[in-house]
Amino acid sequence: MSSSSLELHLIYIQTAIKNVLQTVDNMKRRSEEISLALPMIGTGGLTDWRLQSCCNAASEAIWTYLKANSHSHIRHIHLVNDNAEITRILRDIFQRHEHREGPPSKVRDVPRTHSKEFEYHTKGLKLKETWKVQKMTDSSVDISKYFDKISNSSKDNEKRGKLKIYGDDEEQTFVSENCGICMCEMTDPVRLNRCKHTFCLECITGFFQTKPSCPVCGFVYGKIYGDQPDDGTASIYIDPTSLPGYDEKQTYVIIYEFPKGKQKSFHPDPGVEYEGFKRRAFLPISKDGTEVLQLLKRAFEQGMAFTIGTSRTTGKEGVITWNDIHHKTSKTGGPTKFGYPDSEYLTRVREELGCKGITDE
Template sequence: MGSPVPFVWFRMAASGVHTKSKVTVHKEVWDFLNKETPSKLNRLREDNGVRILIDGETSEIYVLRLSFDSQVPANTISIVRKALKSLLRDAEKELKKSCKQHQISGCMAYADKNSEHAGELHLRNVYSRGQQSTSGRGLPGSSSGGASGSHGNSRDHRREEAEDDRENQCPICLGEIQNIKTLEKCQHSFCEDCITRALQVKKACPMCGRFYGQLVGNQPENGRMLVSKDSSLLLPGYEKYGTIIIQYVFPPGIQGSEHPNPGVRYPGTTRVAYLPDCPEGNKVLTLFKKAFDQRLTFTIGTSMTTGRPNVITWNDIHHKTNCTGGPQLPLVQAVPHVRTPDLQTTHSYKWTPGCWFGYPDPTYLLRVQEELRAKGITAD
């Protein structure tokens, strides 16, 4: 693999929002994070409306780019970037622990077999999993001797010191942590004053988005959540159970001070959603009731489907509004039409109603619980 490189290599830039939206990471770390803790990445994406794209790569490195669903201020990009870097550092540490465990197992096998060749093969296997090259240092019988090993140890020591410096740096002010305050659920640490001010703005960890306290939304207060059950209605994938039918009813009203346009009227609406009447479905129903009571299920804004402003819209808690048409179906379908003047047949595309909003969807109940957990809504 050439000269030793740390697992995570972050490329910093002096200026430019486009550059600040990028993070460079070793491929093994990115793959490890996606495989071992994908829920943390999903939470980061959903809480901040961001997509994490691979913008470029080398044989060992990915260049990740943050792409937001809408225009955001530069400080938001910086906060999300720091949160992503924190997740990558955590993944780096776990990956290193895993490599060290494999290395210890390999050394024991070497001692049992008393075979230099077996030890070399083991170390090569470790390197192929992402461990940096040691150019033969520390192997019994290596011609590099103690000087090379000492040089490697010196580099390792300097790298560990750099990691310690990063751990002692407050992610908010970027200075050395003063009066350290560690958040209970996620164990991320900050200056006490910095995190106190941050939690006053948003009751969530600036690094990972884990919620602290009770979140209250701006859903209109005059709505009702009606629940009924139909044992004859069977959802694809849950044919052994009946169906929970949730009906949300909102009369028309006037926007308050917490809404985008205070004093402006909004029309009423009725929405219907479906859950399987199984133990896990009833658990999600209880969480949905909590979210509704905390005014988080809906908000007032611009409809994503009609473009109409000042209406009641869903608020980032995924509901199944169709019984069928699960995510295995395409989001768009081709519609043939004839183009003049040469009369050649072409295709346009239109949205397929119900796609992604129906069943079957085997992981939906788990995913929506993750969405709700990110907002601080749990069964506890």
């Protein structure tokens, strides 16, 4: 994904909002109070941390405008969208803002808590490898391998209402005549080769630069990156003892470590500090366990293993947390203690990784 295209996108959002507010204020008659509805345009199709960036940018544009125009007659702004995730993020941003009555970029003190000293020591264990977050370099990847050009001009095509049947396909596929992005009749139509959704060449090329997945069904084609802080490391050690349920197998110990830092523009509270973070996890050194380790490595490298948000266990805001990819943080105790034995665990975590587009394929 290209970070410059996201930045451009954010500038468009802010400029559009500023222009709308300015125009509305210029239309005012005498001292009327103004209410307006603002559609959250420009956020369509984005479903991950980029949404947070867009919402941060939108709310910042509103605050910046109102701060710079203290005589504005705007009293109510209704933010309109049809995406529950956007609503949640915006509500979160505005509640937080109201709570501390400062611009979102203001650095606030993070209360210190005395976290329990990290108990597991790796002294004496053999270090296998270390992982780091990879930089987003995927924008240069040739995306044409993900789709096939199709024809929409053949006169032989049988038409049924708005659906067209392409006869050159063995398992005749029904294809909507309109592009799923611009909603217009397709220009240079292409069909994504896995999910078979169709778009204009130009539309899907532009979309893939922001996020390499199908805008209709979400099928992931290229690498998607998460918002995990990029200065973390994971160290994988070999523990010669076995886990319950994996007798006679040795154990991988993953130590995740993040230094403290400040939230970036795409996090919930840009500029606010977060604490350092250290966690450990265990996997059996079995065929299955080794495969899962490779998937976890990709999740970590693509910045998807962790995120910044509210901790499920402590309820604390603005901390590094697990990102819905469950880890066994204990060797024993079974599922209720996040430990082994748990015969379903490796299957479950594969599914969770699959939801993030990380699969064996």
